[in-house]
Amino acid sequence: MGSYDDRDGSIWMDGDLTPWREAKVHILTHALHYGSSVFEGERAYGGRIFKSREHSQRLLDSGRMMDIPIPYTLSEIEAAKAETLAASGLSDAYVRAICWRGSGDDMGVASARNPVHMAVAVWAWGAYYGDAKMQGARLDISKWKRPSPETIPCFAKAAGLYMICTMAKHQAEARGCSDALMFDYRGYVAEATGANVFFVKDGKVHTPKPDCFLNGITRQTVIGMLQARGVEVVERHIQPDELDDMEQCWLTGTAAEVTPVGQIGEHTFEVGALTRSIAEEYEKLVRA
Known part of the structure; x- marks a missing residue:
């Protein structure tokens, strides 16, 4: 579709x-x-838009945590997204809502006197990991770690928090991988650069406890789907050396949806029945 700054259409x-x-x-x-x-x-x-209100509320929450007072209500954000989606003419689309400190009287670290702006853009975006949705993504292991909650509001979806993710993904792609698995500041398994991670072992699903990274909306949705099936979901701290014993693995995220993982570093996983059925069930749910 070409460069993101040179396209037809409108941005709110x-x-x-x-x-x-x-x-x-x-x-x-x-x-x-x-x-x-x-x-x-x-x-x-x-x-x-799937889980639209939950996303709008999280945007407001992120603004509050990052001291960026968003000058729009949840209903106004919802209306802006609906207007932009309708104007795009797209049925299946990616929606990006962003709020930022603009230019104003401050141009140092402090920015309290600068206005806060909001924009919404909509575009067509297929599978985030390409054919990995069928074959299983291959992940690198990043040297960068998710930071301690004492260093930054780690539960906000904030632009600055993603720089280590960008660097981790660049390194992963240079090694022929789709993404990178990140550990947290204590050395526990955390998440991929833009998606949460799940593992299957002995009929149970294990997923890292989101105590220093984003508890994704897709993550919460998939946990609910698993529990409705009667599958036990264990949210806990996972040590890196446990990866050898895990049988299946998948990623979840708005962009990633439910994507199977076939390899993380030297660890390999089966793209098994539970992984495939959860991916299929999620696809049905978002289109229901």
Whole structure:
């Protein structure tokens, strides 16, 4: 589809639909220099954004945690997303809502006097990991770790928190992998760069306890699906040396949806029946 700054269509910016190529910010926008922005990634299926209100509420929560007071209500955010999706003409689409500190009287670390802006963009986006949804993704193991909650509001979906993810994914792709698994600051298994992780062992599903990283909306949805089936889900700290004993693995996220994993570093996993059936059930759920 070409560069993201050179497309047809419109982007919602502070209440107005702006021609895509004209949706710009000033070079001294605070978020560009200091990462002062929060965002949501969402998917629409059949013209309906899945878990839309939950995403809008998380955007507001992220803004509060990052001291970025978002000047829109949940209902106004919902209306902006609906307007932009309708204007796109797309039925199945990716929806990006973002709020940021703009340019204003402050251009140092502090930015309390700078206005907070919001934008919504919608575009077509297929499988995040390509054919890995069928074959199983291959993951590197990152040298970068998820930070302690004492260092930053780690439960916010904030732009600055993703720089270590970007570096980890660049390294993974250079090694021929789709993504990277990250450990947390204590050395426990945490998540991939933009997706949560699940493992299967002896009929039980194990997933890292989200005490220093985002408890994803897709993650919560899949846990509910598993529990409704009567599958035991164990949320706990997982040591890296336990990966050898895990039988199946998958990732969850708005972009990733439910993606099987075939390999993490030297550890291999079967793309088994539970993995495939959860992926299929999730696909049915989002289109219900």
